[in-house]
Amino acid sequence: MSKELNVLLGHSADNDGIEEYDNPLPTWWLGLFYFTIVWGAVYAVHYHFVGGRSQAGEYDAEVAAYEAAKPKTSTAGPTEGPDAITAGKALFDTNCVSCHGPKADGVDAAGNKSIGPNLTDAEWIHGGTLADIEKTITVGVPEKGMITWGPILGPEKVKQVAAFVHSSGGGQ
Ligand code: HEC
Known part of the structure; x- marks a missing residue:
């Protein structure tokens, strides 16, 4: 350079x-x-x-x-309305009849008082609004023998069976 x-x-x-x-x-x-x-x-x-x-x-x-x-959205179907109640009835027949009776009225098939209380009257231990019922089913009352259904059924099915219970007469 x-x-x-x-x-x-x-x-x-x-x-x-x-x-x-x-x-x-x-x-x-x-x-x-x-x-x-x-x-x-x-x-x-x-x-x-x-x-x-x-x-x-x-x-x-x-x-x-x-x-x-990501987890697939559930195929459980609608969680409110008539279709939810129909789906909820099927869930109730499978999971709940043993303690709440086939008519959900706390009377078993033989006509004796069942373990679980009547869900069709206006008497509620834990509240009779749809939200109350949904909560009781989700968390259960383990110390009294009511199963904690949340983890077993999942939120959609809990909503469906709650819709059925709420529609069964005593819902507030
Ligand atoms: C192993 C027996 C058993 C099964 C099965 C069972 N329950 Fe219960 N359930 C009970 C008992 C016992 C109580 C009362 C709890 C208490 O005294 O606080 C109860 C209470 C309830 C209540 C609250 C009632 C109130 O007066 O507040 C609802 C709602 C209910 N169950 C819904 C269901 C649904 C829906 C299913 C099915 C998915 C179900 N239960 C299955 C035993 C059972």
């Missing part, structure tokens, strides 16, 4: 006494600099055209993976 090195530019008077050289950048530094430019161009071409990747595509793929991994 013919240029003379380490020559002060001599404008320190304008720059609060700061001196400056005008030396060329080191070759290794320039090499790195040009390499990053070439790399950027190659990468951009690869990313967009060869690899066919895009931020939107990556986003869609992540959303699709999330949708595939």
